[in-house]
Amino acid sequence: MKELEKTKRISIASTLFILIILIAVLSYKRPKHLYKANSKITLEKMISNDYFVSLDEINNPDYVLIDVRSQFEFEKGHLENALNIYAPEILSDDNTAVFEELKEKNKTAILYGKNPNDVNAPFMLLYQLGYDNLKILTVENSYNENKLITKNTEIEKSVADVNAFIAESIKKASINSDKEVVVKKVVKKVITVKKKKKAPAEGGC
């Protein structure tokens, strides 16, 4: 009798043990998308700036255009032979299958959106997930009378020299005023101090 109880206890304990392990194994979720490039490698790629394609280069048989705008925008107008993969859905199974297929066929996916900023972040995400056959089309899309107009743009081009503009404005302003202002122009940052000097002078007399 004693013997029987002992084996019972042991078998209960062992089944429990096995159950716990089974549950643990089953509940472990392997992340669906694993990073294949760490931050350092990604940063190096980003600095290299070799992932841009301009509009005149897209007639390459190895290039496949991918439009990351919404379906609505895509149907309104898109580049010829482009596929539509809306950016927020870029990690769905169907869409990653598309990228996987392109990679296998050694084709390059050319991403474009409203402007390069639009595709920048999706591009980076896909790159970090190991899709290194991607490029960004440096275009800006706009509509004129419901017709899509695609123009080349330059990434991060500085539109104006702000310092020069400020200096110019001070110069222009000083033409209409007295000599004192000319001095002001030179010491642009300390304007406040100068003005204070002027104020008591006016008030005093």
Place this chain on the structure above:
Amino acid sequence: MVKKKTAKFLAFRYKILALIFVILAGGLVLLPKYEKHEGIKSEELLSNIISPERYISTDKLAHKLINQDPSYLLIDVRDEESYTKYTLPNAVNIPLAKLLDEDFEMFLNQKQYNVVLFSNDNFYADQAWVLCNRLGYKNLNVLKGGINQWYKTIINPEKPLENMPAEAFELYTFRKAASMYFGVAYPEQYKTATVAKKEPAKKVITVKKKKKAPAEGGC
């Protein structure tokens, strides 16, 4: 003979099993950290990327700068040359190439400040933001449109047309005042000399008062 040997072996079976487990456990400890999987999950990163929450407008930033909000830290991710040429007031320069340097981690991975990343447009700033977001850094923002937008809206604001709503005029007045704060001069500033005096004087009000007082006393 063979039977004897197996019997001998079986006598140790538990010890052998235990030994295998110990060795495996030791191996797990020594396993190198799998670096490529650093950071947040890719699905989470995607949802962060898609949300426009990270953007701060130039108007809001100008407002914060004029009020000298101490919780804002500006980081210029352009190269050094552009940084020395022109940058926003009190910005720190962290070129994109050096973003992951250990020296700069204290600027990016912290909790006290609202960090605003900017570049000429928001392309490079976004890239810096995505990299930092993957590493789980919080409190990071991107200046929408970067310095170009800053120039267009704050430094050189466009005058609204007559038929535009009143808000456009209010916005223009704010932007113009802001541009004066950041050093731009207007011709009428010198003629009337009222608007201009008020604006830059904000910073050093105390000094102004001191000087005024003796002048009054003199008369």
